[in-house]
Amino acid sequence: MTHKVLRLPEIKSRTGLSRSTIYLRISRGEFPESISLGGRAVGWLEEDVNQWLEDKVKNSRCH
Numbered sequence: 001m002t003h004k005v006l007r008l009p010e011i012k013s014r015t016g017l018s019r020s021t022i023y024l025r026i027s028r029g030e031f032p033e034s035i036s037l038g039g040r041a042v043g044w045l046e047e048d049v050n051q052w053l054e055d056k057v058k059n060s061r062c063h
Contacts, residue, residue, distance in 0.1 A: 005035070005043035014049060 006014070011022060025031035032048035 004046040005037065006046050006049060007041075007043050011044055011049060014053065 008019060008022070011017075012019065015022070017025070022031060026033060032044055032052055034042035034044050037043050
């Protein structure tokens with residue numbers, strides 16, 4: 001299985017969230033955890049972010 005890793009600029013672009021909001025939501029368990037890419041580099045699995053976005057759309061349309 002091939003995984004695409006997204007870096008922070010792409011996450012910010014796709015979600016419309018700021019860096020601080022992304023990390024706040026991660027700490028609250030409200031956003032997918034990042035994965036270590038070595039050193040200080042992190043990324044997010046595209047499928048995790050896509051699922052999070054789909055869930056947000058579904059939840060917003062149910063209310």
